[in-house]
Amino acid sequence: MTSTYAHAPGFVAGDRPKIVTSRFEFSDSYTIERYLATNGYAGLRAALAQPATSVHDEVKNATVLGRGGAGFPAGTKWGLTPQEVWPRYLVVNGDESEPGTYKDRLLMERDPHQLIEGCLIACYSAGLSRCFLYIRGEMALAQERVATALNEAYAAGYVGKNILGSKFSVDIVLHWGAGAYVVGEETALIESLEGNRGMPRLKPPFFPAANGLYGQPTIVNNVETLANLPWLLCNGSEAYTAIGTKTSPGTRMVAVSGHVKRPGVFEIINGVTTFRDLLYGEEFCGGIRNDNQLKAFVPGGGSAPWFTPDQLDLPFEASQVGPAGSMLGSGAIMVMDHTTDIPAAALTLTRFYAHESCGKCTPCREGGTWLERILTRVVEGTGTDADLDQLIEVGSSICPGDFPHASNADLGLAAVPFPYKMTTICFVGPSAYAPVHSALTLFRSEFEARVTTRKRIPVTAVANSTAGYAS
Amino acid sequence: MSRLTDANIAIAYEIIGRYPRPKSALIPILHLAQEQDGYVAQDAMKHIAELVGVTPAEVFGTASFYEMFKFEPVGKYLLNICGTMSCALMGAEELMHHAEKRLGIKAGSTTPDGLITLEHAECQAACTEAPCLQVNYRYRFKMTPGELDTLIDDLAAGKLTDEIPAHGVLATVRQRIPAERGVGAVAPEKVNESPQWLDGKPAL
Numbered sequence: 001m002t003s004t005y006a007h008a009p010g011f012v013a014g015d016r017p018k019i020v021t022s023r024f025e026f027s028d029s030y031t032i033e034r035y036l037a038t039n040g041y042a043g044l045r046a047a048l049a050q051p052a053t054s055v056h057d058e059v060k061n062a063t064v065l066g067r068g069g070a071g072f073p074a075g076t077k078w079g080l081t082p083q084e085v086w087p088r089y090l091v092v093n094g095d096e097s098e099p100g101t102y103k104d105r106l107l108m109e110r111d112p113h114q115l116i117e118g119c120l121i122a123c124y125s126a127g128l129s130r131c132f133l134y135i136r137g138e139m140a141l142a143q144e145r146v147a148t149a150l151n152e153a154y155a156a157g158y159v160g161k162n163i164l165g166s167k168f169s170v171d172i173v174l175h176w177g178a179g180a181y182v183v184g185e186e187t188a189l190i191e192s193l194e195g196n197r198g199m200p201r202l203k204p205p206f207f208p209a210a211n212g213l214y215g216q217p218t219i220v221n222n223v224e225t226l227a228n229l230p231w232l233l234c235n236g237s238e239a240y241t242a243i244g245t246k247t248s249p250g251t252r253m254v255a256v257s258g259h260v261k262r263p264g265v266f267e268i269i270n271g272v273t274t275f276r277d278l279l280y281g282e283e284f285c286g287g288i289r290n291d292n293q294l295k296a297f298v299p300g301g302g303s304a305p306w307f308t309p310d311q312l313d314l315p316f317e318a319s320q321v322g323p324a325g326s327m328l329g330s331g332a333i334m335v336m337d338h339t340t341d342i343p344a345a346a347l348t349l350t351r352f353y354a355h356e357s358c359g360k361c362t363p364c365r366e367g368g369t370w371l372e373r374i375l376t377r378v379v380e381g382t383g384t385d386a387d388l389d390q391l392i393e394v395g396s397s398i399c400p401g402d403f404p405h406a407s408n409a410d411l412g413l414a415a416v417p418f419p420y421k422m423t424t425i426c427f428v429g430p431s432a433y434a435p436v437h438s439a440l441t442l443f444r445s446e447f448e449a450r451v452t453t454r455k456r457i458p459v460t461a462v463a464n465s466t467a468g469y470a471s
Numbered sequence: 472m473s474r475l476t477d478a479n480i481a482i483a484y485e486i487i488g489r490y491p492r493p494k495s496a497l498i499p500i501l502h503l504a505q506e507q508d509g510y511v512a513q514d515a516m517k518h519i520a521e522l523v524g525v526t527p528a529e530v531f532g533t534a535s536f537y538e539m540f541k542f543e544p545v546g547k548y549l550l551n552i553c554g555t556m557s558c559a560l561m562g563a564e565e566l567m568h569h570a571e572k573r574l575g576i577k578a579g580s581t582t583p584d585g586l587i588t589l590e591h592a593e594c595q596a597a598c599t600e601a602p603c604l605q606v607n608y609r610y611r612f613k614m615t616p617g618e619l620d621t622l623i624d625d626l627a628a629g630k631l632t633d634e635i636p637a638h639g640v641l642a643t644v645r646q647r648i649p650a651e652r653g654v655g656a657v658a659p660e661k662v663n664e665s666p667q668w669l670d671g672k673p674a675l
Contacts, residue, residue, distance in 0.1 A: 009597075009600055009612055010597070010599035010600050010612075052668070052669055084665070086662050086663060086664060086665055086666070087657075087659055087662040087666075096596045097593070097594055097596060098594070099555045099556050099557065099593075099594040099598070100556065100557055100594070100598050101594075101596060101598065102596050102597055102598045102599055102600075104596070105596045105597075124668065127665060127666050127669050128666075129654075129662070129666050130491070130654070130656065136596070137498075137502075137537070137539045137641070138539065138551075138595060138605065138608050139596070139608075140608040140609065140640075140641040140642055141609075141610075141642075143641055143642035144641075144642035144643055144644050147642050147644045147645060147646045148644045150646050151644070151646060151647055154647075154648060154649060154652045154653075155649070155652075157652075159652075160648070160649075160652035160653055160654060161651075161652055161653065161654055166668065167667045167668040167670075168666075168667075168668040169654045169666075169667065169668070170654060171489070171648065171653055171654045171655070171656070173489045173490070173646070173648075174646040175495075175498070175499065176498070176499065176502070176641065176642075177498065177537070178498050178501065178502065178534075178537030178538070178539040178540055179537050179538035179539035180536060180537050180538065181593065181594075192498065193495055194492065194494060194495055195492075195494035195495050195496065195497035195498065195523070195525075195533055196494075196533055197532060197533055197536035198536060198537070199536075214491055214492060214659045215659070216659050255598055255599050256599065257557035257560075257561075257598035257599045257601055258556070258557055258560045258561070258601075259560060259561075263598075263599040263600075263601070264599050265599055298556070302555070302556060302594070332598065334556050334557050334560070334598070335560075336560060340560065344559075345556060345559065345560065348554065348555055348556045348559040349555070349556050351554075352555050352556075352593050352594065355593060356593065358536075
């Protein structure tokens with residue numbers, strides 16, 4: 001049984017355990033009244049009833065993996081802060097903008113109090129005295145819902161001085177960006193929060209846990225990661241790890257978009273659900289549109305190397321997807337059916353990363369732009385054979401050596417696991433190359449045909465039309 | 472145009488007060504200026520520099536990094552059509568071509584009557600609802616060329632003024648921290664002790 005709600009566009013509820021989406025069925029889930037009526041702030045009360053260290057133990061025992069992209073366990077991350085250095089800050093990464101990703105915006109719009117409660121639990125446990133909640137600039141409704149929720153929570157005594165009559169005091173400050181993908185990288189997020197251009201910092205020395213906001217120890221956590229904490233504190237780490245697998249416990253929000261019958265956002269059981277379940281299962285997307293053939297899919301956001309139908313049976317589990325040559329990233333799957341024009345599809349992603357390069361590292365600033373230019377002329381039918389090798393050469397200057405790609409025995413490709421070598425500070429540069437590399441290694445004949453036929457084809461028309469453009 | 476109004480100066484000081492260092496308030500105050508004038512005026516940036524205690528060049532340095540800040544007036548409605556993969560797979564290119572033809576302008580420009588500025592946008596985090604667009608940062612999902620025509624007609628007829636505020640307005644609710652409830656921001660160098668609730672014990 002699945003249900004959808006007009007007030008939560010895209011979200012599909014099923015008969016599965018719900019950790020972060022339990023209130024999505026209510027149209028007023030963002031109000032404090034509904035939140036309190038549905039066990040709201042009980043996790044905070046449970047946390048305040050125990051010492052900070054045991055809250056931390058609970059989070060560590062649950063192995064709550066970071067949901068932003070890197071998948072680093074939250075409890076371990078909190079533990080990396082140096083002893084006796086004060087103050088420490090919490091920065092919430094709500095700058096969701098990885099292509100294909102749609103989950104944090106839903107969590108902020110539909111259940112802002114759950115996020116606030118998660119922030120409070122993290123601050124209490126790790127001794128963080130101030131929290132900055134950074135929401136992407138373009139998300140006006142999310143900013144509005146979180147601002148309203150914070151005002152309600154302050155008035156009701158859940159945030160601010162002496163929370164619920166305890167010694168625990170913390171301010172949560174709503175901060176919002178102004179449109180820059182790279183700010184989703186944690187050190188760039190901190191730069192932006194300091195009022196600067198959002199350019200990533202060098203690591204080392206700027207590991208945020210030791211040297212972050214204003215040079216102080218700073219924890220940067222993703223919205224979904226923190227949204228898990230209220231449920232965890234209410235139900236305990238044993239109940240949490242009973243869902244999913246040992247290495248990937250709990251649930252995950254996953255968005256499946258592109259050429260499927262019913263695109264949607266699902267809360268799935270972590271580590272168990274396979275890509276085949278998600279794409280073809282009746283409780284999920286119900287198959288490829290018009291019963292077309294699946295050509296390829298991006299398993300973990302625009303930065304992830306692509307998979308082909310060969311990898312459909314992999315579960316949503318980092319330890320299996322990594323060795324297969326890609327990553328789970330931010331839980332975003334983009335599906336391409338057989339009508340997709342692969343070079344044009346790759347261009348939509350490469351253009352994104354070239355556009356979003358902050359310009360700090362030369363290989364990304366120049367290389368990304370050249371990847372876009374060369375690929376554009378290939379797609380427009382004015383490229384040459386030499387352009388295809390040129391793409392690889394430019395890409396190799398961003399990520400030298402073996403670049404990860406989906407393993408494909410037929411093509412003699414063995415996967416190279418992450419992390420790969422890169423000449424840039426952050427992953428924006430390699431991300432511009434990932435779609436080009438995947439597309440070119442898996443579907444080289446399509447690029448070659450494009451070079452020969454010299455024809456512009458749309459990415460894929462809505463009704464499979466093959467109409468070209470006058471321009 | 473235009474320094475911040477007295478009412479906005481008060482809001483700006485309230486925002487600055489939430490951060491341990493004033494410069495952190497730069498982006499929110501730039502949004503405030505854009506809300507006031509519809510774009511970020513040069514005089515506004517000079518004024519913000521005074522409020523935050525940095526040079527005007529630093530304000531422009533930060534502002535010019537971020538796509539949402541406009542330094543010249545834009546149309547009444549900023550129409551951002553997403554063109555990244557999920558939307559492109561579902562017909563965003565066709566939608567953009569239709570918009571350009573219908574409005575008689577290329578992406579990146581404004582209609583002669585000043586009603587609509589058309590822009591190509593990157594992923595807007597509504598990938599399952601592709602193709603999507605935003606009008607002054609308010610979403611429209613699963614758009615067809617026909618629905619886009621209706622939207623443009625409605626915007627021209629002034630039918631959506633209640634639903635879609637002027638360019639520059641993001642959240643219509645501001646965070647307010649009541650003085651008696653707020654902990655207050657302290658510069659990091661003035662804090663040497665562990666938070667009170669830890670009772671002097673290590674946090675982790």
